[in-house]
Amino acid sequence: MERTSIRLGGVALNSSVMNASGPHSAERGEIFELTARHNGAIVFKSCNIAGLEAPENLKNRGVEHFAGIARELGARGKPVIASVVGATEDEIVAVAGTLDRAGAKIVELNLADDYVQKSVAPFASLDRLKALIGRVRGAVQAAVAVKVPPRIEYEARAIADLFKAMGVKIAVCANDLPKDFAIDLASGTVKGPARPLSQTHAFFQAGEGLLDIVAVGGVNGGRDAYIAHLTGARAVGVGSALIKEGAGALGRIDRELDEMLAAQGKGSVNEIIGAVRFSG
Numbered sequence: 001m002e003r004t005s006i007r008l009g010g011v012a013l014n015s016s017v018m019n020a021s022g023p024h025s026a027e028r029g030e031i032f033e034l035t036a037r038h039n040g041a042i043v044f045k046s047c048n049i050a051g052l053e054a055p056e057n058l059k060n061r062g063v064e065h066f067a068g069i070a071r072e073l074g075a076r077g078k079p080v081i082a083s084v085v086g087a088t089e090d091e092i093v094a095v096a097g098t099l100d101r102a103g104a105k106i107v108e109l110n111l112a113d114d115y116v117q118k119s120v121a122p123f124a125s126l127d128r129l130k131a132l133i134g135r136v137r138g139a140v141q142a143a144v145a146v147k148v149p150p151r152i153e154y155e156a157r158a159i160a161d162l163f164k165a166m167g168v169k170i171a172v173c174a175n176d177l178p179k180d181f182a183i184d185l186a187s188g189t190v191k192g193p194a195r196p197l198s199q200t201h202a203f204f205q206a207g208e209g210l211l212d213i214v215a216v217g218g219v220n221g222g223r224d225a226y227i228a229h230l231t232g233a234r235a236v237g238v239g240s241a242l243i244k245e246g247a248g249a250l251g252r253i254d255r256e257l258d259e260m261l262a263a264q265g266k267g268s269v270n271e272i273i274g275a276v277r278f279s280g
């Protein structure tokens with residue numbers, strides 16, 4: 001959909017809607033089905049060097065499995081976002097380098113998972129985070145994205161400033177809007193004083209236009225995507241809806257978002273990114 005085309009971390013994508021890493025993105029067949037059904041980016045399940053049998057949520061066949069698929073998709077011009085986990089800093093750097101050499105356009109460090117948090121502990125201090133990102137940046141030509149843990153001890157601004165200084169182009173953030181969140185879609189107005197509405201919104205504000213945000217969590221329809229964009233997301237990741245509905249969920253959400261943009265008189269999703277206002 002033309003209206004939903006974006007650039008993410010400098011990479012041109014046909015749609016702001018993509019799968020979230022994990023669901024429907026571990027096996028070759030699943031990845032190729034998503035590729036056939038939706039013309040946006042494809043996000044791979046997180047992988048480490050040798051593959052994992054446990055924990056269940058990180059079961060994967062190892063980096064060579066994903067590198068092979070990245071090479072095939074790259075040859076067809078499909079933008080690949082490859083996701084990295086590891087139990088050591090060395091492993092994360094090695095996996096990121098392999099996926100980069102295989103042609104991934106964006107390399108996403110999944111620093112949000114407990115597995116990484118308990119082993120590498122990248123958020124134990126800002127110096128530690130800086131050292132890890134510095135090493136990955138040295139090993140990778142692709143745009144670097146970081147999936148941020150839903151709860152961190154630091155202010156969004158401290159992390160966003162570090163990302164900007166270290167050349168991280170994309171933060172993958174929680175779309176954790178309050179349950180009773182209400183917004184007037186036509187004007188993009190929220191009642192009350194100006195405040196960060198979600199992790200996505202906090203990072204968008206702190207990024208000051210230098211950080212692209214991917215919002216992940218609870219994006220099940222075009223309206224969810226539209227609101228995520230208003231609150232600062234440049235792209236949205238879809239997880240659970242893919243599990244429930246199958247590969248068709250991405251195209252459906254893209255169409256619904258496109259229809260909402262048209263109904264609001266918007267020519268492009270870029271017109272609404274971060275456009276939320278407060279009534280004071």
Ligand SMILES: Cc1cc2nc3c(=O)[nH]c(=O)nc-3n(C[C@H](O)[C@H](O)[C@H](O)COP(=O)(O)O)c2cc1C
Binds near residue numbers: 023057218
């Ligand atoms: C079965 C399953 C596997 C997942 N695997 C990964 C993964 O490998 N890497 C990752 O970054 N996130 C993983 N996630 C988290 C999703 O990317 C996403 O952040 C989460 O599902 C929230 O989005 P949703 O509300 O649309 O489901 C996984 C989630 C599920 C349900």
